[in-house]
Amino acid sequence: MSSVTASEPAVLDVARIRGQFPLLAQTVGGKPLAYLDNAATTQKPQPVLDTLARYYAAGNANIHRGVYALSQEATEAYEGARGKVAAFLNAAEPAEIVFTRNATEGINLVAQTFGRSRLGPGDEVVVSGMEHHSNIVPWQLVCEEKGARLRAAPFSDAGELLVDELEALLGPRTRLVSIVHMSNSLGTVNPVRRVVELAHRQGIPVLVDGAQAAYHMPVDVQAIGCDFYVVTGHKLYGPTGIGALYGRRALLEAMPPYQGGGDMIASVTFERTTWNELPHRFEAGTPHIAGAIGLGAAVDFITGVGFDAIVAHERRLLAYATEALTAVPGLRLVGTAADKASILSFVLEGVHPHDIGTIVDAEGVAIRTGHHCTQPVMDRLGVPATARASLAMYNTTEEVDQLVAALARVRELFG
Amino acid sequence: MSDLRDLYQEVILDHNRSPRNFGRLEDADLHADGHNPLCGDKLSITLKLAGDRVADLRFEGSGCAISKASASLMTEGVKGRTLDELRGLFDRFHRLVTDQGAAADEAELGKLAVFAGVRDYPARVKCAILAWHTLRAAVDDRHEVVSTE
Structure with missing residues (x-):
């Protein structure tokens, strides 16, 4: 488990992985589900x-x-x-x-x-x-x-x-x-x-x-x-x-x-x-x-999937999402440690996280909003709450794009 | 899922942007604090009476658009009302945001009826109702922090 074989490049076939998680295939209000609340709970693969x-x-x-x-x-x-x-x-x-x-x-x-x-x-x-x-x-x-x-x-x-x-x-x-x-x-x-x-x-x-x-x-x-x-x-x-x-x-x-x-x-x-x-x-x-x-x-x-592949995939995805979210006007990432993984907490100027959560949900995007059971963290950073997208092995850059598009809808509503 | 515009009506967005009666009355007769731990909303209401009527009231705090607009519209809706009328409004508003069959109350509620869309978003009912629970606690002279949990 801990021994990393350096010889083989770590490639994760996301489509094949997603095929093993039946829940991910569903739509929400006609939109494909983008499940980005993995820090709350992950979905279950067919073998489980x-x-x-x-x-x-x-x-x-x-x-x-x-x-x-x-x-x-x-x-x-x-x-x-x-x-x-x-x-x-x-x-x-x-x-x-x-x-x-x-x-x-x-x-x-x-x-x-x-x-x-x-x-x-x-x-x-x-x-x-x-x-x-x-x-x-x-x-x-x-x-x-x-x-x-x-x-x-x-x-x-x-x-x-x-x-x-x-x-x-x-x-x-x-x-x-x-x-x-x-x-x-x-x-x-x-x-x-x-x-x-x-x-x-x-x-x-x-x-x-x-x-x-x-x-x-x-x-x-x-x-x-x-x-x-x-x-x-x-x-x-x-x-x-x-x-x-x-x-x-x-x-x-x-x-x-x-x-x-x-x-x-x-x-x-x-x-x-x-x-x-x-x-x-x-x-x-x-x-x-x-x-x-x-x-x-x-x-x-x-x-079976292997952490080499999982870590490489999630790292790429986190980098992609960090860049995409940072480009959203008025968005500020909360939590920018040099060593971080798969979680993007953010606030959007002029919009409460709870409103963000409801609006992106209407676009099929499931994220968590609130204090995430870490009230002292919120107090320390001076924010009442954050919106949080959290990634897992089955997430894709398209889902990140779907979140970004949904955030544009938030801006549209709130001006 | 109903259209988001049913929830985020223009009146609500407007009151979120520029809340009315925002602040604190220094010489208040009644006050109460409310807290929605789920979203971190915090609200404080101060109120001045003339006899059994609400002469003036203010709210302050932070919260989502629904909770802020609800507090703002509530302050407008209850000013000048008697405490009994206010309790009646509380019940009607509660029915409006929780009960699908509450259309009959909409006429009585006037402008407050813009929150009817909330009933399609069960997770947001607490946001809409926080200000009302807090006001109710102030009127009933209960000074513990009201929580929606």
Whole structure:
């Protein structure tokens, strides 16, 4: 996954890729759909849809208990999917992958187990100023309970993390750094390896929120060196309701359980219960079996296309879109970090983003408008909201053109 | 999808460009703040009474065209009305932007009926209604920030 073969040029056949996403073929009010809200969720390719249908039609059984063939096959498929996700993130072993509902639950799991057991009065958790609310609120909850303090490292006007200022926040009271790999509202790709290096120098573990990064670039948790990494399936061209937490074995083993129930125990008596081994200790109750298997199919799909091709295609598309949008009169891009990927947040002079969203929708273009669950980012940059176009492997320059044409319609209406 | 001009009528675009009664009354009898967290719209209303009539009112804040125009047209529509009349208008306006069968109210609402197009855009109803919820809170003398969520 992490090894890049330099010999073959990375070419992505967009038409062939699009052919595998049935949803993209539809029209909206007679106009072809240009789906540019991938940072919210990605569409699903046929192999993922087929895997889900096949599982429920022919493979459904509960896992980890049945002695009959169907249950064993479901267990193998579920654990096989864990292996696929482990390989996708280059975890040292599948047991370091815990299935969750989404990235948000991954962070909450770490906050409620690792955080709750390690934070005390006066301790600190350090995040960045560009976090999604899901990497702010779980820490606020546990900090409030423990009398600990949440601190945020600032970013520049361009949307770049001020690494020196983050380093200055680290100290003997810092119990964890939790930082986003790629910002969902700015597109900034953070230097997470460097952050890990700085934190580890002081013995501070690091969680990386990979919800946005994981479908735009190859992720190697061992190369990053992070202690936790969270992803969500629905942004990886997979089903909703399934995500994964990577955690280093030593840390996961030392963490108390998250939720209690079946499957997470080794033995139960009314006097004493012992915990199951990793990763089952953190997966109480019947999990989203179909979702996990679907996620396995999704990472197979991504790996099949290959990140060389995906990164090259999205990079070209981002450059094209950046140039095209910059040429729109009165448009200002929000988030212009040197290292950014696949997200174009913007404001248009004299027009509120919400109006932009409604008008371009009438032209078949789906974009997100609002604060993107990053209100502190909006406050920092002094904008109430932005419009955001976000790209994925199946997007085309024609769709970018469709957005630009739709923005001309906005100008026409608003003068 | 209906035509965008049904939503963005000229009157609405005009009030968005040059909102009426924009600002703050320093000697207000009533006030309230409204917030639409989804789009980041923020609105503040100050109001002066003469008996049980609205003598004067102002709004300020930032928001999309629909929310700004709605606040602007609302201030024009309720000036001089009694608080009871105002509550009746609130209900009618609410029906206008949410209920397909509300045509009967349009005559009563006068100029405010330009927001009838909003009912075809469910995601925008909150934008149109924010000012009204905020005014209602001011009149009912509730001072917590009104949220559309």
